[in-house]
Amino acid sequence: MGGLMFYWIFWSFWVYLTFLVDKKNPYRGKLSAIILIVLLLSNLQFHLRGFDIHASGLFLLVICYTFISQEKQRAIIYYFICSLIVSIGYVTFHLFEIFDPVWIIFKKEWMMGICFGYLSILLQKTLKGRLLITICGTMQGEFLYAYTLSKFPFPYEIGGFEYLDVCALISALLVCWSALENASTYIQTHYHFFEKEKQKSS
Structure with a gap:
């Protein structure tokens, strides 16, 4: 069933942000609202110039552009380059799936999740940056892929x-x-702290 993984993961994120994250966290309210709106828009779609577009995917793209626009100019350029790399990789993956499906060795969603998750880790150092280039790049890739398929008799829903x-899986x-990553940093910090304490006591 399409969308099952999306609903499970996004509802889990929303519950965690709403009930478990510290209320003083500046991102808590914004992220909770964004996730809830995406869930509400998931069944809404519209037709524009021959393309079927899901409102939730378009909303995510607009949100990503909004966050990126708040960065410094050099950072915006780098975000653009990174998202473009993800977009090209996303379209290439789908085209290979059509013309040479043999190389899809296990479930496509997991292959894409691992590939693009790893790519975003290589391109960005922070979780915020990784999520922004992944969502922005894949959604841009959706538009580019739909435009490519429009030349053939293949119907495709953008952001379905x-x-x-x-x-959701990549996120x-x-x-x-x-x-x-944070757990390893926490353990290293406290490990060195305890080592220093032992040295002082000895």
């Missing part, structure tokens, strides 16, 4: 549930990876 599943993998 198939895309939302992949987007979950990036959050888990970020948690592991």
Whole structure:
């Protein structure tokens, strides 16, 4: 069933942000509202110039552009380059799936989640940056892929549930990876602290 992974992951994010994250966190309210709006818009779609577009995907793209526009000029240029790399990779993946599906060795959603999650980790150092270039790049890739398919008799919904599943999975993998990175930093910091305490006591 398309969208099942999206609903599970996004509802989990919303519950965590709403009930478990510290209320003083500046991103808590914004992210909770964004996730809730995406969930509400997931079944809404419209037709524009021959393309079927899901409102949730378009909303995510606008939000990403808004966050990126608040950065410094050099950072905006780098975000643009990174998202363009992700977009090209996203379209290439889908085209290879059509013309040479043999190389899809396991479930497509997981292959895309791992590939683009790893790519965003290589391109950005922070969780915020990784999420922005991933969502922005994949959604731009959706438009480019739909435009490519428009030359053939293949119907395609931009930002549909198939895309939302992949987007949610990549986001979950990036959050888990970020948690592991922070956990290792926390352990190293406290390990050195305890080592110093032992040295002082001895």
